[in-house]
Amino acid sequence: MSKKILNPPSPKMLINSIRQIGYSFESAVSDIIDNSISASAKNIDIFFPVNSDEKMYTAFVDDGSGMSRKGVINALKIGSSFEGERKQNDLGRFGLGLKSASFSQCRKLTVASKVNDQLVAFGWDIDDVEKSNEWFCNEYSSNEIKAIPQIDKISILKNGTLVVWREFDLISSKLESVKDLHRQLSNILELTRTHIGLHFHRYLNKKLVISINNVPIVGLDPFLENHLKIEKGQLSSLSLKAKNNQEYTVQIQPYTLPHYLDLSDEDIALLGGIDKIRAGQGFYIYRQERLIVHNTWFGIGAKAEVFKYARIKVDIPNTLDDIWDIDVKKQNAAIPAKLLAHFRKTVGDIQLRSKKKTRHKQLAIGQDDNKIWNKKKARNGKESYYINLDSKFINEYINENFHETSYSKIYSLLEIIGSTIPFDAIYNSVCNQCIDTDLDSEKEREIIEIAKNMALKFAQVKKIGIDKSLQAILNFEPFNHLDIKKVLKELGCE
Template identity: 35%
Template sequence: MLDVYYVLKLAVPKEKELIMSEIVCEPDPTLMESMRSVGYDLNTAVADIIDNSIAADARNIDIYYHDYGEEPFIAIIDDGNGMDRNTAIRAMQLAGNNTSAERGAQDLGRFGLGLKTASLSQGRSLTLASLQQGAMVAFQWDLDRLAQSKTWALEELSTSEVVSSTPQKVRDALPTRHGTCVLWRNLDRLNSIFGKTVADLDKAMSDLADYLALVFHRYLHPYHDDPVTQIRIRINDAEVPRRDPFLVDNPAVQKAPPQLIEGTDAVLYGYTLPYQNRLTDEDRSLLGLAEERGKTLFDTQGFYIYRAYRLITWGGWYRMMARSEINKLCRVRIDIPNTLDAQWALDIKKSTATPPKLVRDSMRRFAKSLAKPSRRVQQFRGRKTNKDPHAQMWALIQDRNNEFRYEVNQDNPYIEAFAETLTGKQRLSFLRMLESLASTLPYDDMQTRFAMDERVSMADALDERLRNNAKEFWGMNKILTHLTPDEFVQRYKDSEPFSLSRNAARILEEVTHG
């Protein structure tokens, strides 16, 4: 039985003898019902259980859920160290941990509430079965039974009771030597939010896989300097996808030097992603971009705060600067140890953290300095060009009142050479056509598509198109400008449209020397 004591102090006048009375105020077991509303959702609840698995040195974590015709359940099973009887009882107590006690660097727990509050936030029944050296202990909280008995009676289950009452899928996956199984049943909250059908739960579990892939990505695929042991997480035997919000292995990512926040053990790391048209399908998969799930480059910009290498909160700038299109390539990673929990006001769910003022000041300065590379990438978008403005196909015209527009650059060598082949009347018509083309650029549509991280598809067929352009250009050169092959390549390889391709020099050389 779990006893909680509150001390009631009765004040008396100073001239009289001080008398103190103590009244034992044991809370009603319905407290468990109230604690269901701490604020967990399915994703944060499962993540909290996985925190315990990692703290127990688990290497493999499997999540199972029911199929058609089965009683609804969710089970999280690991191959960690497991627990003996006394440890398991403490784990099932409310606030079984001292928040001020010293913990290991990879201990992801804090309040001693996660197992109970996270589990019972999703279902009315929690069963804990744990093994050490092949010996099993098992305990169960059932909210309906607590309400009926009105006592803090923790049920202890025998091995045979666990085996006989456990779903077959879970029974087959139970550890045999060491590890822990957390089983949720009577999933009333889950059913009310996602629906009662298995298809509804499949969708919820797909979102869960995406969430866990991001939150634990540095445990699933550690960075080269992360002092963590790699783990695996599977849902119904399927691996969660790989995620990396910074694309650390992509050479096109701009990285800022790490910065230690003075007076703390927190470290800042800055990343500027490549422009969206330079992102490969693999890059987009690693970033987890999905506009229908609210995961665009715009939505995911900002600070990524890690506690002991576990992602706590991400996206947004803590009101330090605006979330905007021009900053959407910026990502700031902040690594904090679990010794700074109190200063960061970490909540029970470990899903929000508020930085102290000393840290906020450093975060603000670092983020604003990082925004400059993002703006440069957004403005120039990785275009290869020489310093000659005549090389560009489009000219930017900056008007008054912070307005701008684009015009076709008539001094571009490609345009200029073509215009020289025209008669005076044809040239006038050609220039009018260019003006009409510039005035009808679909700015609004382009802005909308870029905001949704859509990519320009012209790059796929660009090289073949440029090869045809180069042949036409080389033919005109023989008649008009008489450049040598080497002079021709040097003049046009850095000029649009050829500069838009990384293979420009090779294409021009093949055409002129072929």
């Protein structure tokens, strides 16, 4: 019979591996906020020194339930134990977030906490763990406690918790000079505002205040629920069985945003800027009202300019974590197979609504998706031309060659290029009959090459013959000017 051998992890190795789970600064901050929300905090204050002479730190103060000495020791344990069932408002799951999020950013993590005026403070120092190769954490003496940054903020509370990050070695290692750390972290923290504003908007807009250096963060509602022209689709509640065999409800609420001409500057700011409207299409998955995944159609549909007004809010309870494959960073989730058919239908419906909305304002202008350039009429009745971002070619090309995260930048670039047409110069050249509209052979070769690849892909995806696929492609720009014989020759089907 085999023998049992105790084989514990090497502290030095494990603590450094945990650092590389892949948190961004914003997602690490969000994990600390999750803990404060789970502890029923009403106020969460994030501080960092504005004076660059002061040593950099990030401090999180909350007025939640706080922790006893035993509680803080357990909180700092890699893999905190948890007895019984998690409460409904508990955003935690793995017993790891406080440590993994903190170590992903800093070498020194301090937690001071207070229950009924009893203040205790403990901390991890990665240097100590590396030196001793043991899981020794530090209990702070009352004198040491006095020196913890922002400790006075928790001293005035009856219950609450202060988490402090110090020694940002990973961020510093990417900087040219140590002096840049202050500027870099201040910048990241300010950018974190938008991330928190979006991910916690449902808390910020009713029951919680989160501030950075005393400036409250504004909740960013991606559905503009208060806008008069927001269109809410049918709300569905679906039951799913968790691993414990109990049924829990998932709620799905589709939205179509108002047309951008109906948006005020304030609305656009709430959506994060005009270019974020397009990027923001897709699902928004909330776990206990905290956003975890957004800006994706989960592969059910492609992102496109015409779908930019379509958004689907999905609410899942923490009791269904297993089924949704929630990860440690609370950044990923996968759609359970049982919901796929319903989601597909909802995506189809909402994308169609968005498409209609886009078309609605453009039809009067006349849009032809076979063309790359379309004509539009301005409000003053004058005509102009623009790059049609829904052109079959542009959509296919972008979806095929770029990652989703780059779409909004590429679309913005095309819009800028489209808005700088040198009309006068073109007009003069046309009048002087000195404009060259022929494709040079190099360009033609490139276009044939793209046509060839697209035709092959179309044939494969749509399961049709190559000549049928080619016929379809040659209907739209820039392929409609090609010599079909040349393309067929390229494809080896003369």
